[in-house]
Amino acid sequence: MKFRGLIISLQELNIAQEKDAERFVMEDGLTELLDNLYRHDVQIVNLDMFGADCPEKLQVVLELCRLAPEDCLLLTATDRVLSIADGMDVAVLGYVNPRIPGQKFSGVGVLVESFEEVDFLFLEHAYQRKHEIPWTVIETRRCFLREMTLDDLDDLFQLYQGESITRHMEGLYERKKEEEYTQAYIKNVYRFYGYGMWLAVDKKGGRLIGRAGLNNLNLHGQPALEMGYVIGEEYQNQGYATELCRAILAFAKENTGFAQVQCLIHKDNRISIHLAENLGFVWKEEMEVQGELLQRYEIQF
Numbered sequence: 360m361k362f363r364g365l366i367i368s369l370q371e372l373n374i375a376q377e378k379d380a381e382r383f384v385m386e387d388g389l390t391e392l393l394d395n396l397y398r399h400d401v402q403i404v405n406l407d408m409f410g411a412d413c414p415e416k417l418q419v420v421l422e423l424c425r426l427a428p429e430d431c432l433l434l435t436a437t438d439r440v441l442s443i444a445d446g447m448d449v450a451v452l453g454y455v456n457p458r459i460p461g462q463k464f465s466g467v468g469v470l471v472e473s474f475e476e477v478d479f480l481f482l483e484h485a486y487q488r489k490h491e492i493p494w495t496v497i498e499t500r501r502c503f504l505r506e507m508t509l510d511d512l513d514d515l516f517q518l519y520q521g522e523s524i525t526r527h528m529e530g531l532y533e534r535k536k537e538e539e540y541t542q543a544y545i546k547n548v549y550r551f552y553g554y555g556m557w558l559a560v561d562k563k564g565g566r567l568i569g570r571a572g573l574n575n576l577n578l579h580g581q582p583a584l585e586m587g588y589v590i591g592e593e594y595q596n597q598g599y600a601t602e603l604c605r606a607i608l609a610f611a612k613e614n615t616g617f618a619q620v621q622c623l624i625h626k627d628n629r630i631s632i633h634l635a636e637n638l639g640f641v642w643k644e645e646m647e648v649q650g651e652l653l654q655r656y657e658i659q660f
Contacts, residue, residue, distance in 0.1 A: 388474030450489035521592035
């Protein structure tokens with residue numbers, strides 16, 4: 360399943376006012392976005408061109424374009440155009456056009472007010488959320504970090520069997536509880552925050568080599584961001600932790616709005632303390648977390 364078609368009504372994306380000399384104007388960001396989609400082999404299906412004003416006509420148009428509804432994302436500024444895809448398995452992104460107020464956008468999970476920050480990746484992510492496709496969030500020289508799915512649990516349980524893995528950290532729940540936890544995590548953490556603990560996958564072999572990412576933390580009554588990681592035993596001492604953590608810190612700086620990231624490390628975990636210090640983290644305090652004394656390290660951007 361792949362994002363292959365963008366369904367739009369160019370007329371409803373028009374932001375020109377009656378007083379404007381130009382009768383048809385689109386945001387610069389939208390114009391640039393549409394121009395760039397061709398580079399990603401995404402077809403633009405303009406409903407105005409085909410006179411598609413109902414689901415039946417849209418289905419015919421998509422067949423002519425050799426697209427299935429599940430291949431497409433509908434970008435709409437009106438409830439009228441939203442209704443044209445009613446009953447179809449189409450991902451939807453709403454645009455709040457100031458020229459067309461009062462739209463309800465019923466059932467639309469994502470709304471944008473401008474296209475300045477919208478690019479192909481943004482559209483692809485909206486498409487993937489609809490179809491529950493895990494996001495690939497970060498790419499490094501040897502790995503990529505992606506969201507996990509329930510299908511990953513077998514590999515994850517295998518990863519946590521290493522003796523050194525749970526020496527300084529908690530293990531997984533028993534299988535049924537871990538499945539329930541993972542399902543809730545995918546739905547509530549990834550979807551709400553856009554980050555979390557991801558799976559580290561080796562590019563060459565597609566093997567799960569670890570787990571790393573960002574968690575939200577209550578630090579002395581204030582929200583904070585914590586970085587954590589675990590690397591499978593057979594992949595340790597090969598620089599993977601440093602490679603992944605540097606990429607995660609860059610992501611946090613650019614995408615989260617936090618000015619600091621925390622690491623909570625057991626005092627006996629000398630390897631993780633050494634890594635944190637090499638990354639630029641500074642010791643702040645010893646604190647008790649769930650009955651255990653941990654060392655808090657912090658890095659500021």
